[in-house]
Amino acid sequence: MSPEMLTDLQALMPEIWLVAAIVVTLTADLILGHGRTARTVTGVVALAGVVGALLALGEQDTSVPARAFGVLSVDGYAWFFRALIISATGLVILYGIIFRGLEDRTRNEFHPMLLGAAFGGCLLVSTDNLLMLVLGMEMLSLPSYIMAGWQKRERRSAEAALKYLVYGALASGLMLFGFSLLYGMSGSLWLPDIGLAITEQWELGGELGRMLVVGSTVLVFAGIGFKVAAFPFHFWAPDVYEGSPAPVTAMLAVASKAAGIGLLLRFVDGAFLGMVVSEDWLARLGSVTAVIAAVTMTYGNITAVKQTNVKRLLAYSSIAHAGFLLMGVAVMLTATGDDRAAVETGQQATLMYLATYYFGTLGAFGCLMALADRFGAEDLDDYEGLGRQAPWIGVMFVVFLASLTGLPPTAGFVGKWFVFRAAISSGLDWLAVVAALNAAVALFYYMKIPVSLFLRGGDQPRVADVPGLGLVPRVANLSILVLAAATVWLGLMFDDLIAWVNASLL
Amino acid sequence: MLDFMFVFFAAIALAGGLVMAFHQSIVHSAFALVAVLFGVAGLYWTLGADLLGATQILLYVGGVTILLLFAVMLSTRDAGRLAIGRYILMAPVLGLLGAGLLRVYQGVIAISEGRELTLLEPEPTSDAIGQLFVDPHGFLLPFEVLSVLLLVVLVGAVTVARQQQEGTPDA
Amino acid sequence: MIGLEHYLYLSGVVFTLGLCGVMMRRNVILVLMGVEIMLNAANLALVAFNKFMLPGADGTVAPDGQVFVFFTIAVAAAEVAVALVIAVALFRRLDTVNVDDVANLRW
Numbered sequence: 001m002s003p004e005m006l007t008d009l010q011a012l013m014p015e016i017w018l019v020a021a022i023v024v025t026l027t028a029d030l031i032l033g034h035g036r037t038a039r040t041v042t043g044v045v046a047l048a049g050v051v052g053a054l055l056a057l058g059e060q061d062t063s064v065p066a067r068a069f070g071v072l073s074v075d076g077y078a079w080f081f082r083a084l085i086i087s088a089t090g091l092v093i094l095y096g097i098i099f100r101g102l103e104d105r106t107r108n109e110f111h112p113m114l115l116g117a118a119f120g121g122c123l124l125v126s127t128d129n130l131l132m133l134v135l136g137m138e139m140l141s142l143p144s145y146i147m148a149g150w151q152k153r154e155r156r157s158a159e160a161a162l163k164y165l166v167y168g169a170l171a172s173g174l175m176l177f178g179f180s181l182l183y184g185m186s187g188s189l190w191l192p193d194i195g196l197a198i199t200e201q202w203e204l205g206g207e208l209g210r211m212l213v214v215g216s217t218v219l220v221f222a223g224i225g226f227k228v229a230a231f232p233f234h235f236w237a238p239d240v241y242e243g244s245p246a247p248v249t250a251m252l253a254v255a256s257k258a259a260g261i262g263l264l265l266r267f268v269d270g271a272f273l274g275m276v277v278s279e280d281w282l283a284r285l286g287s288v289t290a291v292i293a294a295v296t297m298t299y300g301n302i303t304a305v306k307q308t309n310v311k312r313l314l315a316y317s318s319i320a321h322a323g324f325l326l327m328g329v330a331v332m333l334t335a336t337g338d339d340r341a342a343v344e345t346g347q348q349a350t351l352m353y354l355a356t357y358y359f360g361t362l363g364a365f366g367c368l369m370a371l372a373d374r375f376g377a378e379d380l381d382d383y384e385g386l387g388r389q390a391p392w393i394g395v396m397f398v399v400f401l402a403s404l405t406g407l408p409p410t411a412g413f414v415g416k417w418f419v420f421r422a423a424i425s426s427g428l429d430w431l432a433v434v435a436a437l438n439a440a441v442a443l444f445y446y447m448k449i450p451v452s453l454f455l456r457g458g459d460q461p462r463v464a465d466v467p468g469l470g471l472v473p474r475v476a477n478l479s480i481l482v483l484a485a486a487t488v489w490l491g492l493m494f495d496d497l498i499a500w501v502n503a504s505l506l
Numbered sequence: 507m508l509d510f511m512f513v514f515f516a517a518i519a520l521a522g523g524l525v526m527a528f529h530q531s532i533v534h535s536a537f538a539l540v541a542v543l544f545g546v547a548g549l550y551w552t553l554g555a556d557l558l559g560a561t562q563i564l565l566y567v568g569g570v571t572i573l574l575l576f577a578v579m580l581s582t583r584d585a586g587r588l589a590i591g592r593y594i595l596m597a598p599v600l601g602l603l604g605a606g607l608l609r610v611y612q613g614v615i616a617i618s619e620g621r622e623l624t625l626l627e628p629e630p631t632s633d634a635i636g637q638l639f640v641d642p643h644g645f646l647l648p649f650e651v652l653s654v655l656l657l658v659v660l661v662g663a664v665t666v667a668r669q670q671q672e673g674t675p676d677a
Numbered sequence: 678m679i680g681l682e683h684y685l686y687l688s689g690v691v692f693t694l695g696l697c698g699v700m701m702r703r704n705v706i707l708v709l710m711g712v713e714i715m716l717n718a719a720n721l722a723l724v725a726f727n728k729f730m731l732p733g734a735d736g737t738v739a740p741d742g743q744v745f746v747f748f749t750i751a752v753a754a755a756e757v758a759v760a761l762v763i764a765v766a767l768f769r770r771l772d773t774v775n776v777d778d779v780a781n782l783r784w
Contacts, residue, residue: 005642008642012647019654022654022657022658026657068647069642069643069646069647070644070647071645071647106665109661109662109665112658112661112662113658113662115658116654116655116658116659119651119654120655123651130745131645131648131741131744131748132647132648132651134748134749135648135651135655135748135752136651138655138752138755139651139654139655139658142655142658142659142756142759143658143659143662145759145763146662146663146665146666146759146763147662149666149763149766150666152666152766152770155770155771158763158766158767158770158771159767161763161766161767162705162763162767165756165759165760165763166705166708166709169709169712169756170699170708170712170715172756173695173699173712173715173719174715176715176716176719176749177692177715177718177719179719179723180688180719180720180722180723180726181610181614181722183723183726183727183742183745184614184685184722184723185614187726187730188741189741189745201613205613208609208612209613210613211609211610211612211613212610212613212614213613215606215607215609215610215613216610508679509678509679512679512683516683516687519687520687520690520691523690523691523694523695523714524694526694526695526698526710526711526714527694527695527697527698527701528697528701532704532706532707535698535707535710536706536710539710539713539714542691542714542717543713543717546691546717546720546721549684549687549721549724550721550724552679553684553724553725553727555724555727555728555740555743555746557743558724558743558746558747561747561750562750565750565751565754566717566750566753566754569754570713570753570757573754573758573761574706574713574757574761576761577706577760577761577764577765578706580761580765580768599700600693600696600697600700603693603696604693607689607692607693608689610689611682611685611686611689614682631740634740635740635743635744635747638739638740638741638744639744644744645744645748648748652748652751652752655752655755656751656755659755659758659759660755660758662759663758663759663761663762666762666763666766667762667765667766
C-alpha cells in the first residue's frame with residue numbers, strides 16, 4: 001500500500017468507523033439473535049462507532065485542504081458538516097434505543113440504517129464529484145426511506161415511507177438529468193470544471209447557452225430543494241415528519257437537512273462562485289433564491305400556526321428554518337464580482353444558523369420523544385399540565401423552543417442575528433424584514449407548547465405510562481440536558497462557535 | 507446500418523415510453539417498460555458501450571423489471587387507471603416543461619454541433635472501465651460506497667419485509 | 678447521419694414521457710416506472726455525451742459517463758427493491774397502492 005493511499009485512508013477514518021460499526025452490528029445481530037444481550041451489544045457498538053468516528057474526526061487537521069481518492073475534498077468545511085451529522089446520528093441512536101415505538105425485534109437492524117445514512121451524509125458534504133454526490137445522496141436517502149416506514153404497525157409510518165420514497169425518487173431523477181446536462185456541458189464530473197463551463201456558456205453561448213445553464217441549474221436545485229424541503233418541493237416534509245418514528249424525524253430534520261445544505265453550499269461555491277463569475281447570472285440566481293427563502297419561511301410559519309400535533313408543528317417550523325438557511329445562500333449569490341468577503345458573510349451566516357438550529361431541533365425532538373414515551377402525549381391538548389409533572393423536560397423544552405424562535409439568551413438568537421446581519425449587509429433589506437415578521441409568527445406558535453405544558457390543564461396528575469426511568473433513558477435525558485446547556489451557553493459565549501465556523505468556510 | 511439501428515432502437519424506446527405513460531393496463535405498462543429498457547440498451551450498443559448494454563439487459567431488464575412485476579402482482583388489484591382530470595390539470599404544466607426542455611436541448615445541440623457518430627467500433631470497453639473501477643484516483647471509492655449502500659439497503663428491506671411476515675396485524 | 682443531437686432529442690422525449698407517467702399515474706408502482714424511465718433518459722444522455730466528448734490531452738476519452746451509468750443502474754436497482762418492500766407493506770395494511778388513497782396523512 002502506497003503512503004499516498006494511507007493518507008487518503010486517514011482522511012476517511014470517520015467514515016471507516018461508521019462502516020465498521022455497520023458491519024459489526026449486523027454480525028452481532030446475526031450471531032446473538034434478538035434477545036436483550038443482542039440489543040445491548042448492537043446499541044453499544046453503534047454508539048462506539050459514532051464516538052470513534054468523532055474522535056477520528058477530532059484528530060484530523062484540516063487547516064490545509066487535502067484531496068482523498070480523487071473524489072473527496074477534505075477541508076474545514078467537510079469537517080464542520082461531518083461533525084454535525086455524525087454527532088446528530090449519535091444522539092438519534094441514543095433516542096432510538098429508548099424509543100418505545102420501535103419493536104424490540106427490529107431494533108438491532110435500526111442502527112445500521114442510521115449509521116448508513118450518516119455515512120452517506122458525510123460523503124455528500126465532502127465531495128465535489130458528481131458521481132459521489134449521487135451516491136452520497138442515495139446512501140443518505142435509501143436508508144431514510146426504509147427508516148421512515150420502520151414502525152410497520154403504524155399506518156402513518158408506512159404511508160410516510162411511501163410518500164418519501166416516491167418524491168425522493170422523482171427528485172433524484174430530476175437531479176440526475178441535470179447532472180447529465182452539466183456533464184455534457186463541461187465533459188467533466190468535477191465541480192470546478194463544471195463551474196468554468198457554466199460561466200463560458202452564460203457569457204459566450206448566447207441565448208441557447210443561457211437556456212442550457214438555467215435548465216440544468218433548475219433541475220439540480222430541484223433535487224437539492226427536495227432534500228432541504230424548500231418551498232416548491234416541501235410538500236412531502238410535514239407528512240413524512242409526522243408519520244415517521246420520532247428518532248427518524250429528528251434524523252431527517254437535522255442530519256438530512258444539514259447534508260442537503262452542505263451539498264447546496266458546496267455546489268453553489270464550486271459551480272458558481274469559484275471562478276470568474278458572471279455577475280448577471282449570479283444576481284438573477286441570487287434574487288430567485290431570496291424569493292424562495294422568503295416564500296419557504298412564510299409558508300412554513302403560517303401553516304405551523306394552525307397545527308395541533310406537536311411533531312407536525314415542528315415539521316412545518318423546520319420548513320421555515322430551511323427558509324432562514326437559504327437566506328445565507330441568497331446572500332452568497334447576491335455578492336457581486338470577486339467580493340469574497342461578502343460570499344463568506346453569507347456562508348458564515350448559514351453555518352452559524354445551522355449550528356444553532358442543530359442544538360434547538362435535536363433537543364426539541366428529544367423532549368418531544370421523552371414526553372411521548374412517558375405520557376403518550378402527541379397533541380397540544382395532551383401536553384396540558386405535563387410541565388408540572390416532568391419539570392425538567394418541560395423547562396428544557398422551553399429553552400429549545402426559545403432557541404428555535406431566536407430569543408436572546410439562547411443560541412438561536414445568535415444564528416438569527418448572523419443571518420439578518422448578512423442579509424442587510426448585502427442589500428437584501430426586504431428579506432430581513434420578511435424574516436423578522438416570520439420570527440414573530442414563530443414566537444406565537446412555539447409559545448403554544450410551553451403554554452400547554454405549564455399554564456393549562458387541571459391539577460390532577462397524569463399517570464405516566466412508564467413509572468420509573470432506567471439507565472438508558474437517564475443517559476438520554478442527560479444528553480438533552482447537555483444540549484440545553486449548550487444552547488444557553490452558545491447564546492452567551494459564541495466566540496468559540498464563530499471561530500469554529502470561520503475555520504470551516506470554503 | 508448505424509442509422510437503421512438507431513432508428514430501430516429509438517422507435518422501440520419511444521413506443522415503449524408512450525405505452526408506459528398512457529396505457530390503461532398496468533401489466534401492459536410494465537412490459538412497455540421492458541421495451542424502453544431494451545431500446546436504451548440497444549442505443550448504448552450503437553454508442554459503442556457494449557458492456558453497459560449487456561449490464562442494462564441483465565440488471566435492468568432482467569432484475570429491476572422483474573421486481574416491478576412482482577410488486578404489481580403482489581399489490582395491485584385496480585388497473586393503472588389514468589386520472590383524466592389530472593391530465594387536464596397537468597397538460598399546461600407538462601406543455602411548459604416540454605417546451606422548456608426543448609429549448610434546453612437546443613442549447614445542448616449548439617455545443618454539440620458537428621460531432622457525428624461515424625463508425626460503429628466493435629472495440630470492447632470492459633478493459634478501460636474495469637481499470638477505472640479499481641483506480642484509487644478513479645472510481646475505487648464510489649465502488650466501495652456502492653457495496654456498503656447495497657448491504658445496508660438490502661438488510662433494511664429484508665427487515666421490513668420480514669416484519670410483514672411475522673407481524674400480527676393489529677388491524 | 679446520426680449525431681449527438683439525435684440521441685439528445687430522444688433522451689429529452691423519453692425523459693418527458695417518464696415525467697408524464699409520474700405526473701399522471703396514481704399507482705405507486707407506475708409512478709416508479711416513470712422514474713425509471715427518467716433515469717434511463719439521463720443515462721442515455723450521459724453515455725451519448727461521453728461518446729462524443731472531445732479527446733483529452735492524451736488523445737483518449739475516459740469513459741467517465743459510462744462508469745457513472747453503471748453506478749446509477751445499481752442504485753436504481755436498490756431503490757426499486759426498497760420501493761417493492763414499502764409498497765407491499767402498505768398494500769397489506771391498506772389494500773391499495775394508489776397514491777390518492779393514501780390520504781390519512783393529508784396529502
